[in-house]
Amino acid sequence: MAKRIDVSGLNAYYGAHKAIDDISMTIEPRSVTAFIGPSGCGKSTFLRTLNRMHEVTPGGRVEGKVLLDDENLYGAGVDPVAVRRTVGMVFQRPNPFPTMSIFDNVAAGLRLNGKYRKSELKDIVERSLKGANLWNEVKDRLNKPGSGLSGGQQQRLCIARAIAVEPQVLLMDEPCSALDPISTLAIEDLIGELKERFTIVIVTHNMQQAARVSDRTAFFNLAAVGKPGKLIEIDETERIFSNPSVQATEDYISGRFG
Amino acid sequence: MTVATSHRHRKVAEPRPPLALKQSRLPRWTLPVLALVAVGAGCGIGLVAGLDSTVQWGLIAALLFVLATYLLTTAVEGTRQAKDRLATSAVWTAFLLAVVPLASLLWETVARGTKVLDGYFLSHSMGTLPDALPGGGVYHAIIGTLEQVGLATLIAAPLGLLTAIYLVEYGRGRLAKVVTFFVDVMTGIPSIVAGLFVLSVWILILGFGPSGFAGSMALAILMMPVVVRSTEEMLKLVPNELREASLALGVPKWRTILKVVLPTSIGGITTGVMLAIARITGETAPVLLLVWGAKTINNNPFDGAQQSLPLYVFQQWQQGSDASYDRAWAAALVLIAFVMVLNLVARGIARWKAPKAGR
Numbered sequence: 001m002a003k004r005i006d007v008s009g010l011n012a013y014y015g016a017h018k019a020i021d022d023i024s025m026t027i028e029p030r031s032v033t034a035f036i037g038p039s040g041c042g043k044s045t046f047l048r049t050l051n052r053m054h055e056v057t058p059g060g061r062v063e064g065k066v067l068l069d070d071e072n073l074y075g076a077g078v079d080p081v082a083v084r085r086t087v088g089m090v091f092q093r094p095n096p097f098p099t100m101s102i103f104d105n106v107a108a109g110l111r112l113n114g115k116y117r118k119s120e121l122k123d124i125v126e127r128s129l130k131g132a133n134l135w136n137e138v139k140d141r142l143n144k145p146g147s148g149l150s151g152g153q154q155q156r157l158c159i160a161r162a163i164a165v166e167p168q169v170l171l172m173d174e175p176c177s178a179l180d181p182i183s184t185l186a187i188e189d190l191i192g193e194l195k196e197r198f199t200i201v202i203v204t205h206n207m208q209q210a211a212r213v214s215d216r217t218a219f220f221n222l223a224a225v226g227k228p229g230k231l232i233e234i235d236e237t238e239r240i241f242s243n244p245s246v247q248a249t250e251d252y253i254s255g256r257f258g
Numbered sequence: 259m260t261v262a263t264s265h266r267h268r269k270v271a272e273p274r275p276p277l278a279l280k281q282s283r284l285p286r287w288t289l290p291v292l293a294l295v296a297v298g299a300g301c302g303i304g305l306v307a308g309l310d311s312t313v314q315w316g317l318i319a320a321l322l323f324v325l326a327t328y329l330l331t332t333a334v335e336g337t338r339q340a341k342d343r344l345a346t347s348a349v350w351t352a353f354l355l356a357v358v359p360l361a362s363l364l365w366e367t368v369a370r371g372t373k374v375l376d377g378y379f380l381s382h383s384m385g386t387l388p389d390a391l392p393g394g395g396v397y398h399a400i401i402g403t404l405e406q407v408g409l410a411t412l413i414a415a416p417l418g419l420l421t422a423i424y425l426v427e428y429g430r431g432r433l434a435k436v437v438t439f440f441v442d443v444m445t446g447i448p449s450i451v452a453g454l455f456v457l458s459v460w461i462l463i464l465g466f467g468p469s470g471f472a473g474s475m476a477l478a479i480l481m482m483p484v485v486v487r488s489t490e491e492m493l494k495l496v497p498n499e500l501r502e503a504s505l506a507l508g509v510p511k512w513r514t515i516l517k518v519v520l521p522t523s524i525g526g527i528t529t530g531v532m533l534a535i536a537r538i539t540g541e542t543a544p545v546l547l548l549v550w551g552a553k554t555i556n557n558n559p560f561d562g563a564q565q566s567l568p569l570y571v572f573q574q575w576q577q578g579s580d581a582s583y584d585r586a587w588a589a590a591l592v593l594i595a596f597v598m599v600l601n602l603v604a605r606g607i608a609r610w611k612a613p614k615a616g617r
Contacts (some may be wrong), residue, residue, distance in 0.1 A: 058430065058506055085508030095499040109507035112517050158503070165507055192577040 002029035002199040003069045003168045005050060010064030011228075012045050012054055019045045021228035023064075025218060027039075032191060034237065035211035036127055037220030038252070043185075043203045043227025044177050047171050047218070050201065051087035052080040068169070076103045086114070088167035092174040094154035096146035096161070103142040109165035124164055132160035133190050152183025159190065163198070170194060172202040176209065188213050205255060219249045284334050289327065296323035316358070320351045324436070364594070372590030373583045380592070383565075384553040389577040396589045398555040402470055403596070406549065409474035409559060410481055416532050417478075418485025426493040426514055430491050443485040452479040453544030463550070467499040468550040470559030473566070478546035481534045488530025517605040525611035532604030536597045542568040544606035 003025040012020045013257070020042035027033045035043040048054040049062050054071060062224050066073040096105045106125045110116050118122075125142075129135040130230035134156040138149070145158055155175060162170060176184040191213050192198060204210050210217050233246050244250050300319025318441060324347045330416035331340040374392070421441070425434055456476040458465050496519050504514040520527070545551070550563040551573055567589055574586035 049499065051506065053502065053506055056502060081508055081510050083508075084506055088508075089506035091499060091506075092501060094499070095503045097503070097518055097522070099518075106503070109509065110508065112504065112509040112513050137523060161503075161507065245532075 003201065004029045005169065005201075006065075006067035007050075008065045008067075008107075010046070010049060010066065012042070012049050012063075012186070013059070013061040014057065015059035015120055016075065017226075018228040021230050023231045025177060025231060025234050026215065027199060027201060028196060029199045030197075030243040031215040032195050032202060032213050032233075033111070034214035034217045035201065035203045035220060036205070036207055036210050036217060036252075037232075038222070039205075040225065040229070041220040041222045044165065044173050044222050045229070047201060047203050048089075048175055049200060050171055051089055051167070052083045053089060055080070085109075085165055086186050087169040087171060088162040088165060090155070090162050090170065090175050091170045093178050094151055094158050095220060096154050096157050098145065098147045100146060101143045102146045102149070105146040106164050108121075108159050115166070125160075128160040129157075129166035131163050131194070132156045133186060133189075133193075134160055152179045152181075152186060152235050154159065154184065155187060156190065159187070159194075163194065169201065172200065174205060177205060189236070206223050207241075211237060217241070219244070219246075219252065221248055221252070264614045265359035281336065282334055282386060284331065288330070293323055293328050296320070298325060300330070313358075320354070322349060323347060330428045330533045351597060367587060367591050367594060370584070370587035371589075373588065375588040379585075379588055386553070389582050390579040392581040392584070394583075394585060396536075396567065396570055396592055398470045399565040399567045399570035400554060400592065401555060401557060402537060402549065402552075402559075402566040403568075403593075405557075405559040406470045406473045406477060406566055406573045407535055408565070409471060410477035410532070410538060411535055413474065414481035414485055414534070418482045418534075419489055419527070420529075421482075422489035423515060425490055425512070427519070441486045444479070445481065445487065447483075448543075449476070449480055449541050450543040450547070452476045453547040455479070456544065457547050463515070467561075468548055468563045469561055470549055470556075472548035472566040473545045473564075475536045476548055477541060480544070481538045484534040485531055488529050488533065489523075491517060492526035492530060493544060497528065507582065508538070523601050525608040528611065529608045532600050532607075534599045539597055539600070540593065542572055545569045546572070558605060567596070 007026075010020065010023045011018060023046060035047065037043050045054060050066060050073075052062075054060045054062055055186045064074070068083075068086065072078070073087075096102075099106060100108060103125055104111070106119050106128050107116075110121065110124060126135060126139075129138065132215050134153060137153060137204075138157075146154065149157060153229060155178070158168075159175070179187065188209065191198050191202065194200060195215075202210075202213065214236060214237045217237040218241040219232045219240065221232045222229045231250055233240070233244065235244070239245075240249060241253060244253065250256075267280040268543045274417045299322050300315045300317075302311070303309075304315035323362050324344065328344045329349055352548055361563050378393075380394040380400070381397050383398035384394040387394045421437065425437060425441075429437065430470070455475045456472055460472050460475065461468065466472065500518055500522060503515055504518045505511065511519070545566045549566060549569070551566045551569045556562050556564045571586045571589045571593065574582040576591065
């Protein structure tokens with residue numbers, strides 16, 4: 001199910017402001033690709049262009065090509081809604097739907113997209129919660145509100161919600177930055193399991209995390225504040241953290257940045 | 259020279275006195291006692307000076323209380339606490355000043371309204387009863403108010419809701435600004451103008467007769483901007499993250515609005531609509547122009563003159579007989595109770611529908 005992503009010549013804008021400049025890269029299927037770089041360098045913006053969430057922001061605009069296997073996400077006649085069903089997303093802050101129970105939160109993507117039989121939904125919800133390592137903690141209170149869970153549980157609930165619609169790619173925008181180390185560990189383990197089934201892209205500010213979970217790492221940087229962000233290099237994670245080919249990467253990783 | 263130097267030196271090196279964590283405080287009973295004394299003094303001054311109005315007595319007492327607490331607290335606890343007390347008592351005084359007229363209005367209406375308010379009054383119309391005679395009732399006015407306000411809500415609530423959804427979720431650029439501007443303008447329309455507008459279009463130009471529905475249209479004009487404004491505010495309170503979460507699941511925008519945004523804000527929206535209903539329920543002018551009022555029961559809001567509660571109050575007051583005064587007060591009480599029930603229902607719905615954080 002997992003798919004390869006091929007990006008070429010991608011620019012993204014907020015109104016007149018260019019946020020990322022001419023990015024090209026390949027993201028391998030069934031692997032974890034981490035994006036690192038300083039704040040404001042366009043990692044999150046680039047991530048959001050991969051499932052057409054960037055254009056949801058007022059003034060958001062994208063140029064260039066994103067090929068999912070061989071299909072251009074920005075081609076004529078492509079429905080962004082269909083793209084987002086194929087490329088799921090987990091956000092920085094856990095955002096379960098406050099009016100819905102735990103069960104309904106996981107079922108939301110399916111239920112809001114069409115009709116499912118109750119037994120079928122039950123199976124999918126159980127499978128997704130198990131996939132997100134949350135089943136044992138919530139199986140006795142599936143009809144309680146999702147907002148009553150702890151932050152780490154909420155984030156795993158959001159991951160369960162995202163994988164319930166069976167996407168082929170899972171984008172994670174700093175999924176652990178609001179969580180404590182234990183919950184972070186739980187999510188990192190989960191990422192390791194999920195990459196068997198999905199192509200995973202994760203934005204993180206935590207370089208140890210990138211080193212722990214990812215197979216490949218991309219380093220983004222920006223020339224100055226207000227200038228667009230650029231991709232500096234992308235390589236095997238081991239290479240990036242031991243012997244990167246660009247000096248700027250080494251400076252950033254070893255803390256000599258700025 | 260040496261003296262000056264050593265003096266300056268000493269001043270710099272002098273250790274600051276340790277910050278006292280405990281300070282002298284007024285005993286707890288001081289404020290109630292002061293309040294009693296102030297009220298006593300206020301009444302005393304009022305009596306001695308021969309002031310007729312008890313409101314003046316109250317104002318004097320309030321002023322004395324604020325002054326006395328300020329001075330006493332300054333003397334015992336220091337200026338910072340005194341300022342705090344001053345602000346607190348000013349807030350309380352303002353609160354009491356605001357509540358007194360409301361409470362007295364309610365008291366007056368209940369006291370005078372209960373005189374003729376009974377089952378008969380609620381279940382009978384005026385019929386052919388002469389205005390000077392006791393008896394009669396408000397049944398026809400209750401029916402009229404329910405139908406007119408109900409129809410107005412049916413027109414204004416969906417329109418207002420959809421307008422607010424457009425403004426918050428879709429509206430960009432010029433059109434949204436124009437719509438916002440006109441909603442603002444509509445908020446300021448006096449009810450008599452809305453009534454005259456419908457009168458000139460519906461009755462004078464199109465040639466229809468007076469009816470409950472004509473009144474509903476004018477009420478809807480008054481209600482719509484209130485619904486738009488309150489709904490807009492409620493929709494803006496829904497965090498953007500929830501919209502993005504839903505969109506990222508591959509849910510189309512319209513379904514996101516219908517299934518995520520609206521359920522999250524439904525409590526506040528309902529409260530807003532209920533308050534808008536409460537606001538138009540008391541309108542008299544458009545009803546006077548368009549529904550004309552009636553003494554008998556007319557169940558059909560689309561044909562012929564009807565009665566409504568505020569208009570009934572107005573007309574009974576105009577008759578000027580003792581019996582009609584009693585009826586006016588009783589009808590006013592019914593109107594207040596009606597609005598109060600609506601408000602309570604709105605609060606109940608808001609609490610019931612509010613997103614819960616239960617475990």
